Amino acid sequence: xxxxxxxxxxxxxxxxxxxxxxxxxxxxxxxxxxxxxxxxxxxxxxxxxxxxxxxxxxxxxxxxxxxxxxxxxxxxxxxxxxxxxxxxxxxxxxxxxxxxxxxxxxxxxxxxxxxxxxxxxxxxxxxxxxxxxxxxxxxxxxxxxxxxxxxxxxxxxxxxxxxxxxxxxxxxxxxxxxxxxxxxxxxxxxxxxxxxxxxxxxxxxxxxxxxxxxxxxxxxxxxxxxxxxxxxxxxxxxxxxxxxxxxxxxxxxxxxxxxxxxxxxxxxxxxxxxxxxxxxxxxxxxxxxxxxxxxxxxxxxxxxxxxxxxxxxxxxxxxxxxxxxxxxxxxxxxxxxxxxxxxxxxxxx
Amino acid sequence: xxxxxxxxxxxxxxxxxxxxxxxxxxxxxxxxxxxxxxxxxxxxxxxxxxxxxxxxxxxxxxxxxxxxxxxxxxxxxxxxxxxxxxxxxxxxxxxxxxxxxxxxxxxxxxxxxxxxxxxxxxxxxxxxxxxxxxxxxxxxxxxxxxxxxxxxxxxxxxxxxxxxxxxxxxxxxxxxxxxxxxxxxxxxxxxxxxxxxxxxxxxxxxxxxxxxxxxxxxxxxxxxxxxxxxxxxxxxxxxxxxxxxxxxxxxxxxxxxxxxxxxxxxxxxxxxxxxxxxx
Numbered sequence: 001x002x003x004x005x006x007x008x009x010x011x012x013x014x015x016x017x018x019x020x021x022x023x024x025x026x027x028x029x030x031x032x033x034x035x036x037x038x039x040x041x042x043x044x045x046x047x048x049x050x051x052x053x054x055x056x057x058x059x060x061x062x063x064x065x066x067x068x069x070x071x072x073x074x075x076x077x078x079x080x081x082x083x084x085x086x087x088x089x090x091x092x093x094x095x096x097x098x099x100x101x102x103x104x105x106x107x108x109x110x111x112x113x114x115x116x117x118x119x120x121x122x123x124x125x126x127x128x129x130x131x132x133x134x135x136x137x138x139x140x141x142x143x144x145x146x147x148x149x150x151x152x153x154x155x156x157x158x159x160x161x162x163x164x165x166x167x168x169x170x171x172x173x174x175x176x177x178x179x180x181x182x183x184x185x186x187x188x189x190x191x192x193x194x195x196x197x198x199x200x201x202x203x204x205x206x207x208x209x210x211x212x213x214x215x216x217x218x219x220x221x222x223x224x225x226x227x228x229x230x231x232x233x234x235x236x237x238x239x240x241x242x243x244x245x246x247x248x249x250x251x252x253x254x255x256x257x258x259x260x261x262x263x264x265x266x267x268x269x270x271x272x273x274x275x276x277x278x279x280x281x282x283x284x285x286x287x288x289x290x291x292x293x294x295x296x297x298x299x300x301x302x303x304x305x306x307x308x309x310x311x312x313x314x315x316x317x318x319x320x321x322x323x324x325x326x327x328x329x330x331x332x333x334x335x336x337x338x339x340x341x342x343x344x345x346x347x348x349x
Numbered sequence: 350x351x352x353x354x355x356x357x358x359x360x361x362x363x364x365x366x367x368x369x370x371x372x373x374x375x376x377x378x379x380x381x382x383x384x385x386x387x388x389x390x391x392x393x394x395x396x397x398x399x400x401x402x403x404x405x406x407x408x409x410x411x412x413x414x415x416x417x418x419x420x421x422x423x424x425x426x427x428x429x430x431x432x433x434x435x436x437x438x439x440x441x442x443x444x445x446x447x448x449x450x451x452x453x454x455x456x457x458x459x460x461x462x463x464x465x466x467x468x469x470x471x472x473x474x475x476x477x478x479x480x481x482x483x484x485x486x487x488x489x490x491x492x493x494x495x496x497x498x499x500x501x502x503x504x505x506x507x508x509x510x511x512x513x514x515x516x517x518x519x520x521x522x523x524x525x526x527x528x529x530x531x532x533x534x535x536x537x538x539x540x541x542x543x544x545x546x547x548x549x550x551x552x553x554x555x556x557x558x559x560x561x562x563x564x565x566x567x568x569x570x571x572x573x574x575x576x577x578x579x580x581x582x583x584x585x586x587x588x589x590x591x592x593x594x595x596x597x598x599x600x601x602x603x604x605x606x607x608x609x610x611x612x613x614x615x616x617x618x619x620x621x622x623x624x625x626x627x628x
Contacts (some may be wrong), residue, residue, distance in 0.1 A: 100476060107468065110469070110472035113391050120390075123383070124387045126380075129477060130379065
């Protein structure tokens with residue numbers, strides 16, 4: 001049940017929280033104590049989670065954390081070293097063919113013949129399934145209808161990505177795995193893709209969203225696990241995770257230079273204020289949940305009306321908190337990050 | 350074996366309206382026809398490949414026949430079976446060998462390496478279609494391509510140069526078929542490992558020209574030096590050309606050449622299957 005490797009814990013214990021499905025429904029996806037090594041490199045050390053039917057569930061982590069390996073084991077494309085995986089109660093490890101009709105997978109960097117048109121690709125992939133989706137309807141859903149006769153090579157990044165999602169859905173799956181679906185897209189295309197994922201969920205498809213984008217997970221996922229170095233380091237809903245890290249609030253004030261002494265004096269006398277620090281031309285105030293009204297009210301009494309910015313916590317802070325490292329968006333975790341784990345755990349406590 | 354049939358998958362799966370479906374794990378070959386037709390259509394959209402695979406042997410035969418002086422003259426100074434033939438007739442087996450080699454060493458490995466490079470096989474692995482289906486479809490398409498290209502060269506060649514038919518059609522067809530098998534085995538061996546289209550293309554081309562040389566592209570029939578002819582007899586394309594030449598103009602069964610091609614096939618084809626990388 002529990003693992004030999006201690007996991008820095010954010011209450012509730014990530015491995016436990018991740019394994020329970022809301023409402024006690026039978027999970028659509030279940031991963032228990034998954035492990036996979038390539039030679040001496042352990043890609044997935046110990047990953048467990050369960051996804052309820054109809055959920056959008058996130059697997060979040062930096063590049064190289066073991067996300068894609070987890071997905072490949074789940075899709076039955078790779079043989080795991082240990083642990084079990086189930087999709088709708090079926091075992092893709094021992095019998096990959098059993099899940100093919102029910103599971104749609106959108107993989108990173110899977111292209112098509114560059115001369116194949118959108119409509120041809122959908123028709124071809126639909127022909128592999130016993131009970132395919134209506135390709136015309138799918139093209140409408142994914143805004144591909146205007147490009148139906150366009151060849152793959154001539155599609156934009158966003159269009160290719162939408163086609164890739166369409167191909168993952170063309171078999172009418174009950175479960176869809178979407179791996180890094182907005183990587184390489186511009187901000188507008190990313191937001192459009194997010195809306196699309198929500199539309200797909202409205203059709204009753206359970207979605208496993210694999211991403212290294214914190215904002216994407218925060219925006220889309222009902223629940224998620226954060227994976228780092230092959231281990232689940234945090235699990236829960238985005239709000240729960242963020243709240244669990246730190247219930248303090250941070251805001252920044254900008255005032256006229258001559259008002260500063262008064263402001264500092266006022267801040268020093270407030271019970272809700274924990275720390276005051278300078279941040280460039282601004283004053284950063286950390287305090288309780290009531291710090292914002294307390295500060296604004298107290299300053300108003302002294303006739304000071306500052307510009308106030310509240311600093312929001314994000315999943316990025318959760319990652320920093322549980323791993324003790326900054327989150328690297330660009331590539332694999334740096335050399336400092338791969339230092340021995342005890343350092344990381346120490347920092348996390 | 351695990352159960353593959355009639356597994357209900359309703360447990361835990363929320364269905365958005367409609368009756369709960371019963372899903373059956375397929376055989377893995379659903380859509381093979383659509384796959385083959387689609388891939389064939391895509392191949393036809395690739396003008397370079399179409400030209401070389403389908404028309405190059407014909408263009409070569411007709412071109413050689415007209416471009417070089419004396420090619421349409423009757424050979425008088427060579428021993429049988431050459432004596433009495435036109436030079437261009439001697440070139441027919443070479444054109445057929447070219448048809449085989451072009452597909453086996455340029456089209457086939459490059460296409461399969463492209464599938465691997467682009468993740469096409471990986472994507473296919475996530476669907477009920479087995480990636481073997483794509484391999485099978487392409488082997489079939491390539492086989493048809495070689496046959497069409499060869500037939501085209503023979504038909505056009507006979508019309509233009511008034512060529513005589515083969516003395517032993519069975520030997521010609523058998524040699525042609527074994528030539529395809531042995532050359533496709535080499536192509537598949539390249540295809541089984543090459544991670545990139547450019548690698549496959551480089552290896553294919555490195556083998557293509559020496560093989561065409563041994564098939565007599567530059568020294569057809571009686572012009573080929575004896576040493577080269579002996580060596581060529583042990584290579585798949587050289588053996589194929591020699592065997593087809595025997596079947597077309599000579600008498601008897603070219604046993605040694607047929608055995609050579611069979612051995613290449615028996616050794617290389619299982620090796621290619623064993624070494625094949627799916628991703």
